[in-house]
Amino acid sequence: MGVYINGVGQSWIPYGGVHTQLGALPMLLHDHPQRVALIGLGSGDTLHAMLARRETQEAWCAEIVTAQVQTLKEIAKEPGMAAVDDLLKESRSRIYGGDGRMMLLRDKTGFDVIEADALRPTSAHSGTLYSQEYFELLKSRLKPGGMAVTWLPTPRVAETMARVFPHLSVFGGMIGIGTVEPLRVDSARLQARLNDTGILAHYQKAGIDLHALLEPVIGPSARVQSIGPDFDRTLLKSINTDLFPRDEMMLPGLWTEALD
Numbered sequence: 001m002g003v004y005i006n007g008v009g010q011s012w013i014p015y016g017g018v019h020t021q022l023g024a025l026p027m028l029l030h031d032h033p034q035r036v037a038l039i040g041l042g043s044g045d046t047l048h049a050m051l052a053r054r055e056t057q058e059a060w061c062a063e064i065v066t067a068q069v070q071t072l073k074e075i076a077k078e079p080g081m082a083a084v085d086d087l088l089k090e091s092r093s094r095i096y097g098g099d100g101r102m103m104l105l106r107d108k109t110g111f112d113v114i115e116a117d118a119l120r121p122t123s124a125h126s127g128t129l130y131s132q133e134y135f136e137l138l139k140s141r142l143k144p145g146g147m148a149v150t151w152l153p154t155p156r157v158a159e160t161m162a163r164v165f166p167h168l169s170v171f172g173g174m175i176g177i178g179t180v181e182p183l184r185v186d187s188a189r190l191q192a193r194l195n196d197t198g199i200l201a202h203y204q205k206a207g208i209d210l211h212a213l214l215e216p217v218i219g220p221s222a223r224v225q226s227i228g229p230d231f232d233r234t235l236l237k238s239i240n241t242d243l244f245p246r247d248e249m250m251l252p253g254l255w256t257e258a259l260d
Contacts, residue, residue, distance in 0.1 A: 013075065015045045016084055016208045018118055018151065018174070023049025024203070024210065025150045025175055025217055026113045027056070028193045029185060035114045035143070036060070039100030040117030041068050041131060044087045051090055052202040053193075059093050060111070062100035069095060083206035101128060102143050115149035116139050122155070127245020129158045135164035135178065135243075143168070148178040154247050160226055160239040170225040172217035182228065191220070 006091070010105040025044035027033050034057050040061035056160050063069065069088075087093070096103045100116065116129045128134060148165065152158045152174055162168045165178030177183060194198055194211060200259040203210045209245055216222060240246055 011033050013045070013081065013084065014212060015043070015047070015048055015206045019043070019045035020199060020208060020213055021202075021217060022046050022050065022118055022149065022175060024149060024214065025171060026115065026147045026177060027101070028190060028199075028214075029177070029183070030112055030144070030147060030165060031186075031189070034058070035109065035111050037104065037107075037111045037141075038115055038117060039103075040119060041072075041095065044072055044084055046115070046207065047082055047093065048087045048119045049203075051087070051092060052199045054198060056092060058094060059090075060103065060107075061093060062103040063098045064097075064099055065156050066097035068098070068152050072179045073106075087097045093187045095248050100132065101137060107141060109180055110141055110143040111146060112143050113147050113149060114141060118153075121153050121247040123248075125248070125250040127240055127248040128242060130160060130247060131242045131245060132160050139141050139164055139178070139180065142180065145181060146179070147183070150176050150178075156238050156240060156247055159236045162231070163233055163236050163239055165230045170223075172222050173225075175217055183226070199225055216247070247259040 002211045019042070027036070027050050031160060031180065032055055033053055034055055036050055036056060036058070037060040038050060039062050041047060041061050046060050050056070071082055074087055075081055099141060104114065119126050119129055120165070121130060135148065135221070142148060150157065150161065158168070158170060159174055161176050161178050165180065167179045167182050168184045194214070200210055238246065
């Protein structure tokens with residue numbers, strides 16, 4: 001089942017895929033993701049994936065299309081939609097009807113993980129979730145050891161993120177995790193979480209094979225790229241800003257080489 005908003009495909013049900021990968025990966029990498037935030041509810045896929053850890057006490061989610069919550073309530077009544085129903089009954093979720101950047105601006109506590117649900121850069125106003133100013137906002141709202149996470153639909157988004165964060169790790173060429181401190185992956189702890197019965201049960205109930213899901217991003221043959229503070233940021237010439245969202249609304253096809 002596809003989920004459409006204003007006629008544009010956003011995600012799908014049942015869960016499993018890039019939206020689930022985006023939600024699951026940082027939550028398994030972080031040692032103590034107690035308070036997390038997500039911009040975009042959509043089908044609920046990414047939010048559901050972010051709630052697998054027992055340590056997570058609060059999961060804030062902003063959805064600018066406020067009617068989406070009611071839509072999910074109707075979907076949850078259908079057969080085979082137990083994961084959607086569980087998500088809506090989740091007491092740790094705090095779903096905020098409104099703009100995601102405003103939700104973060106108003107927050108004074110900070111988050112361990114902040115991310116946006118995968119949004120096509122061709123969508124109207126998508127530039128506000130891929131800009132330098134957006135990533136600077138995320139960095140300012142991270143707790144020590146926190147992670148800012150995004151889908152990387154274009155190389156320019158990765159370069160914009162690298163402009164802001166001292167450390168950027170790219171998993172599978174598609175998921176970027178920006179941090180202030182170096183991202184240190186403890187393989188033993190990660191493996192323990194991947195085999196944790198409670199975590200596995202959370203995904204299995206939604207029909208998701210967690211190991212198969214994450215194989216492309218953290219499996220033995222997965223590509224993980226990292227850059228640190230020593231990287232020369234002056235080499236990053238082509239970035240997205242709020243006033244000049246180069247990737248938005250199919251604009252890349254209109255730019256001339258002179259603009260880059």
